[in-house]
Amino acid sequence: MKNRMNIMVAANAWRGLVALAIASRGGYLWDDVDCWWRIRKLPASSGRFVRLTYLLSEWREFRNVFEMRLRQRGASFFARGLFRVLWPLEATLHISTEDIGPRMFVEHGFATIISAKSIGSDLWVNQQVTIGWNYDKAPVLGNGVRVAAGAKVIGGVTLGDNCIVGANGVVTKDVPPEEVWGGFLLRV
Structure with a gap:
């Protein structure tokens, strides 16, 4: 599991960095990340960037929640559009x-x-x-x-x-x- 996670995070690191920059103010986003991490029973030792990038890579549903959080905190149309291009949502x-x-x-x-x-x-x-x-x-x-x-x-x-x-x-x-x-x- 840990090796698969490391590979996914490494392959998607550049997209993860963009998502992290867009989400810099956070709001409830990090509460959602911790919740998903706990429910999915993923390794506790991973840092925020790894958690965010892995969840975005693995679950489209999480992408929808992330995009909703961007909307909630008033992220620009451009930032939300860029996120949707890099991380397609569950349609x-x-x-x-x-x-x-x-x-x-x-x-x-x-x-x-x-x-x-x-x-x-x-x-x-x-x-x-x-x-x-x-x-x-x-x-x-x-x-x-x-x-x-x-x-x-x-x-x-x-x-x-x-x-x-x-x-x-x-x-x-x-x-x-x-x-x-x-x-x-x-x-x-």
């Missing part, structure tokens, strides 16, 4: 929420839309998830929320802290903190 992962806390993790971001009013810290989202608007209302997600594969969270609902929406769950009604929800939760 079917769309993150349009402006207010997202630290440590966002997206596992298999294929066909995933994240468009909420606000999202707290420690969000974990799996593939084919839709978190989105219903007319003029958008969801609010608390801290520590996990949304499993294929789940839909639609409209002006609130997902409380540390709740879990199970695979293929459909939520259109508030979920209290610490709850696990699967199936349909519809507003009547």
Whole structure:
């Protein structure tokens, strides 16, 4: 594992340097890097540049999170465009929420839309998830929320802290903190 990582970082060092320069002010970016590193169970001894370059090299989903963080902190259109040219994004992962806390993790971001009013810290989202608007209302997600594969969270609902929406769950009604929800939760 360590040899593969060293080879990937060496091969992509020049692109990593550009990403590091673009991300120099950071914001929540380094919290995301540490989160992804911990979840992926990668070697703890690696420095920031190695971690950033390896994550960008290995996971397109991380690139989308990185680009979202650049948008959040007001990076120029040129800087974001340069980043997208050097590090192509996962084309079917769309993150349009402006207010997202630290440590966002997206596992298999294929066909995933994240468009909420606000999202707290420690969000974990799996593939084919839709978190989105219903007319003029958008969801609010608390801290520590996990949304499993294929789940839909639609409209002006609130997902409380540390709740879990199970695979293929459909939520259109508030979920209290610490709850696990699967199936349909519809507003009547």
